[in-house]
Amino acid sequence: DIQMTQSPSSLSASVGDRVAITCRAxxxxxxxxxxxxxxxxxxxxxxxxxxxxxxxxxxxxxxxSASGTDYTLTISSxxxxxxxxxxxxxxxxxxxxxxxxxxxxx
Amino acid sequence: QVQLQESGPxxxxxxxxxxxxxxxxGGSVNSFYWNWIxxxxxxxLEWLGYIHYSGVTKxxxxxxxxxxxxxxxxxxxxxxKLSSVTAADTAVYYCARDAIxxxxxxxxxxxxxxx
Numbered sequence: 001d002i003q004m005t006q007s008p009s010s011l012s013a014s015v016g017d018r019v020a021i022t023c024r025a026x027x028x029x030x031x032x033x034x035x036x037x038x039x040x041x042x043x044x045x046x047x048x049x050x051x052x053x054x055x056x057x058x059x060x061x062x063x064x065s066a067s068g069t070d071y072t073l074t075i076s077s078x079x080x081x082x083x084x085x086x087x088x089x090x091x092x093x094x095x096x097x098x099x100x101x102x103x104x105x106x
Numbered sequence: 107q108v109q110l111q112e113s114g115p116x117x118x119x120x121x122x123x124x125x126x127x128x129x130x131x132g133g134s135v136n137s138f139y140w141n142w143i144x145x146x147x148x149x150x151l152e153w154l155g156y157i158h159y160s161g162v163t164k165x166x167x168x169x170x171x172x173x174x175x176x177x178x179x180x181x182x183x184x185x186x187k188l189s190s191v192t193a194a195d196t197a198v199y200y201c202a203r204d205a206i207x208x209x210x211x212x213x214x215x216x217x218x219x220x221x
Contacts, residue, residue, distance in 0.1 A: 034207035043211035
């Protein structure tokens with residue numbers, strides 16, 4: 001089974017900050033990685049797929065990148081509506097989610 | 107616009123079988139993969155399994171033989187059965203379309219396992 005290790009588990013940031021969240025895969029998954037945003041009481045929302053492709057309608061301040069088995073979601077300038085929990089997911093073999101990163105207001 | 111909606115009992119007794127259905131509108135289940143995901147209260151997301159319209163299924167090994175996923179193309183819906191439930195199966199259960207990643211989700215259905 002492929003494990004996804006996501007870090008940090010939480011972070012505090014201010015509006016306007018640049019934020020980066022990382023996931024490391026336990027083995028190679030090519031670019032079969034997605035990022036989701038979840039707000040309390042709501043279903044997750046797809047932000048990025050294929051490691052770096054932005055889903056339609058997602059603001060350009062979100063971006064995804066990959067280096068080996070490390071994947072990063074970057075928010076270039078945090079907005080009030082971005083405070084949420086973020087999950088990575090691999091879909092190379094079966095499906096696995098990372099543990100989640102809660103982005104809180106500093 | 108594709109829409110998914112979970113339905114089924116919100117309360118299940120321990121040792122019984124949890125059954126949920128996901129109804130799809132605005133699109134056909136005769137394409138893509140269709141998934142079940144759950145989220146225990148205050149915890150992260152757990153992938154349960156998926157089904158393709160051809161009938162191919164794959165499930166999370168942690169669930170062993172407790173899970174069954176089926177599809178009814180005539181009703182444009184797919185279903186989840188989880189047997190021998192315990193309190194650890196209490197969660198919000200989501201269905202989702204798997205095109206390239208999960209682009210459409212249902213709103214979720216809270217299922218509580220309790221006597």
